[in-house]
Amino acid sequence: PPNSTQLHPPIHQIIICGRYRKKARENGERLSIRAQTTMFVLTTVADTIRIPPQLFYLPTLDAVHDEIEKKYPNRVIMDVGLVVCRYGDALEVGDGVLATGDGGAHHEAVFRLVVFRPFVEEVLLGTVSESTEEGVRVSLGFFEDVFVPAYWMLRPSTYDPETGLWVWTPKYDDDDEGGGEG
Template sequence: MFYLSKIEHKLTLPPSLLALPIGEAIHTELERLFLDKVIANLGLCVSVYDIVSMEGGSIFPGDGAPTYLVVFNLIMFRPFPGEIITGKLVSSDVDGLRLSIGFFDDIYIPTHHMPNPNRYEPENRNKNKGTWFWDYGEEIDSSFSINYTDEIKFQVQSVSYPPIPVEQPKESKPFAPMLVSDKWHFRRKQDRLWRILR
């Protein structure tokens, strides 16, 4: 789930940070540039782990800031296919479920990865939002509604990095630079009942 990635980057240090010790100033600028950003094929940057080396400090003509060549390690979040993670429900719509693991909210369970038999009941006011139900048996009370208090264990199916759109319609969902698609496993918190589905 978490990896160390070694990066080499040419860094221009802003003059406002020059009062700090050089290592602290470079670390601060690296955090500003990379923290909470997605790097394609590496994942989401969670933290700057350490600085391996820094060279340079040259000030080029017409520029008032020193430039360094910095080699450093980043802690990256990148789940692997087959990994099982626990998340909380963020939203439920006709296309499936959207989950969060606290620091990352772009986890989707599409309808074809949900357990069968299932059904979707839209809200009265908004047909795009509603509640999913898992009908696991023939009895009267053999239906689980998927609520916002539930924990959902899911198995990662794929991680993708879609290309950044040039234009995005106003009605569309916010752009997510890293998408995790998964297959769900369900855990209801209240009664501690585990149901693992295949």
């Protein structure tokens, strides 16, 4: 059975928080976006979920939920974002199909995911977890692996190997101290 992840046609994306709405048309046309001001979206995904034989004792819906929870969190879906978690019950779960040479049951499923999708140049609040000559690693709380490379640091920034920190020293035109009058 095919195991390609795709957005479920017609595409549906709704906003969990923020000041705008994305509208998806039932005929599958492109999404119309009014403004981009939120970083979390709820997206509907269709995928073939494989249930291994050791989970056959569970109700099908529970087994599908378990496998979605194993497969999707912390995974980036191209042009959608970073999956945070499954949202609610699966919307549709098809009958299981057994493939030759594979003991698992393959179910076509449609389900919703909470996705982290910040817009370009969005300012986020995070905690520096590591600082090296290559750049800075930042934790956002739910996601630990945000990496800011050295070439994205404010100019002029330098890495201080003694403290292990990046230092930004802005240059002021009015004086050498940078203090101003007073």
